[in-house]
Amino acid sequence: MIAPFRRMLVGLAAGLCPVPSLTAQLATPRSVPATYAITNARLVPVSSPAIEKGTIVVRDGLIAAIGANVAIPGDARVIDGSGLTVYPGLIDAFGALGVPAASGQPAGGGGRGGGAAAAGGPAATSARGANSNYPVGLQPEVSVVELLRADDDAFSGPTSVGITTALSGTGNGIFQGQSAIINLAGTDANAMVVKAPVAQHIGFTPLRTGGYPNSLMGVFAALRQQFLDAQHYRDVKAAYERNPRGMTRPERDPSLEALLPALARTQPVVMIASTQREIERALDLAKEFGLRAIIAGGSEAPAVAARLKAENVPVLLSLNFPRRAASASADADPEPLRVLRERAEAPKVAAKLAQAGVKFAFQSGGLSTWTDVTGNAQKAIENGLAADVALRAFTLQSAEILGVSDRLGSLEVGKIANLAVTRGDLLDRGRVTQLFIDGRPVAVRLPTVGANAGAPGLTGTWTVTVSLDGSDYATTWSLRQEGTRLLGSIQGSLGPIEIQNGSIGADNELRFSATITLKEGTEEATFIGTLDGNAVRGRLAIVGHTPGTFAGTRPQRAGAPGGGPPAGNTPRTPPGAR
């Protein structure tokens, strides 16, 4: 019985197609007992020092035993782990894995999407609170478990690099609803759920419907009013429960009801914030309402490190490091120094947080190339982060921050048997040969480098002509898309200026505002358009002006080695441009 199975796993380890009988094995219902023993392997429990040569026993989905001298149960299927290392499965501390990309919804809040969005396609379901008094995007009662779908295609990317578990949120709206921690295997969405709800999520991107709030300051006012209303709702309800006679029955409000755990600090609130000022604003809001904040993003978190530490706020640090996009056109302004600094700084952030004593965990941050997720963690190590701290930030620390360290995050007896078995160091170019999720082997597909990288979205440098009040303005847009969030700047005739409140919807509709410089002064313009491959076009609205239009292209990005600015052939400048 043992021998043929070993052959199968060896075949799997060698990267061959799984033989049919393994497929049958994988389809076995979870309730069927299964025992495995990985012997002669290097074991990295994370919670305790590594065991250079030992055995780990997995039974009924849990870790049954671990140590240098562990008796192998008679019913165990034995896997020879010589030359292999066993780690706890990595935890992606924030993403939208298992959540199908919803259509017709306000996008927002911070660059989620990742593999699930790319592979899942438009979903039939939309996150909508059934009887809410609030518009979509301000419904904290929405729970991601209602949306989850088992999605082997979407999970093959993260599992190929050793990620077995993820925190998934809807990633849409301002109050984004309640997230769940899921294991990335299974044919049944409910069976994937490790814990739900985990946290309330808040994004600070305005609603895209045009309704209130459609600006960043409106977002803060709406958040503040809804939290105040929840406090009032709580007090009125309590008064009614104390003495209902003679008091009008308070009306049930599912949205306000859903905020009570956050206000009572029994549920943490994940706030999407990357820059220093975004983090400070999030912390201010958390302070105002006594919330247990967790910051997600955190690219400038070192600048706020003292406050994060003092207020005991952990960071779900995005590994979606900024990259140099396609080169600008020949006569474009040089990249701002700030952008250069951002790129140089990104791999150093984790080490700085560790040094400052800020608790952090790694998250994929919407990266669709999963080898980059672990690759960027390795870059953080190369930039001063201790390797064990990095691993911890991907496992046990992640579980601690998310409140599941009693069941996940380390190789300890009684914990869920999520294991990543590798040849070589997991983060440093090691290869995941086997994966166990809930104690069952999961097929590892070899990493498909750049499988999703063919769709850069809006990221890149665009040459855009803006037509307004009878004049054409030649501009260069440097954009970066992080999930549904859009960042960047406008250079040239109307700038230079950073874009604000940028987002892109599932229907490729982009939207942002920018304070542009016209002859008579600065004006706030709202840009709305559509992305079509390497072309964008749309309209812009400015108070006091007739509507304008814009159209632009992104020079093809196929890399030709050699570097240097392109010679000659400056981009066509439209007639009438300054």
Added chain:
Amino acid sequence: MNRIFSLATVVTLAAGSLGAQAQPVAAGAGATLIKNATVLTVTKGTLKNADVLIQNGKIAQVGANIAAPAGATVIDATGKYLMPGIIDPHTHMMSDAINEGSLSVTSMVRIQDILNPTAVNIYRALAGGVTSINILHGSANTIGGQNATVKLKWGESVATMMFPGAPPGIKFALGENVTRKNQNQIIVVGQPTPPRRYPISRMGQEQVLQDAFTRARDYKATLDDYKARVAKGEKNLVAPRRDLELEPLVEVMEGKRLVHAHGYRSDEMLMLLNVAEEFGFKIQTLQHGLEGYKIASEIAKHGAGLSSFADSWSYKIEAYDAIPYNVAILMRRGVNTTINSDSDERVRRLNIDAAKLVRYGGLTEDEALATITINGAQQLGVADKVGSIEVGKDADLGLWNNHPLSVYAAVDKTFIEGKVFFDRQQDLVMRDQKAKERAELEKAEASASTRRGVQPVLPQEER
């Protein structure tokens, strides 16, 4: 063209380091003595060959031959001009959003929530001698958001930049912008087209104001009733729902929040003054008010100030009746009048806008300077702290190399509370530092390891 480009870039670069790296240069741990300047006090005339002593962030002494205290930084200002820091009563600088235009009344939104303390325009404004600004919500709706009065302490946090003790304010808006006539209907494929936002006329704007303040009056009654019942000792009361939309309007009616109202035409401004009087509150300033000269006596009688452009005549339909003499006429009729920039670009040369008033309307130099200093301080309710060079006031000062009403004038140093936040010599040094940092970063990036992850995309030749 290229030359202009690179010059602009260098200015941007230099600005970076003051904020991000080097803290603003502290002008002496204790005190600073500016010696032998022409001191334009604005409120107390011009003093030639005068000294100004700064201690603890305040103006400690103004006069001739002041002895430098031990350890003080001494600045020889021979041939230079010292004036109060310029105050811009209307700007949208530092804002990560300008309008919450979704509703007709958005008094619940706060500019303070979305300020960007790293906006490079702060540095550029400092280079124009500006030290305090009033950051207003946009003019998309009748009742807009709450303003922020800010000192331009470049490199510091929003919390420390907020002007301490400045009374809160709110933006109102009248006229064309509010009607959204020129606002394109945003049509998104597959989504229903939203209806146009009410109101689309000036009549509607009056009604929005009356409605909002009627609701605020009712809300205040609810609050007062609750307070009275608590005072009477009633038990088990639940406090009324806090309404963030109406709270600021109650504050307006109680005189605790200043109204800054955007408008151009005399009829709409008169309408606003009438509505305010009907509900028993005061309009602090009329913003723009290019037809203010037509109703100067009425504005003076109400007690409102007015903040205008020095020019921008006929730049839009509501500005067709604007005249260059607006500010002078209003001032002569006793209206507190200022010049504002409403622009991240014009804010750098408000001194020139003030100079235009000497040419158009014959204001004295002090009167012209007052429109960008003490008058603005009065409009923002901070005249006890800034706006003139007087002992006891904050040491918010601009040291100019020429008379600030001259086109040849440029700022050497800008002080806020005695600290130097812009220094022309320092700026030149920083340009070199920035260039060096850029070169190093570019070099490091070019040789960075690309063992893992996606290869950076290299430029290719255009076809």
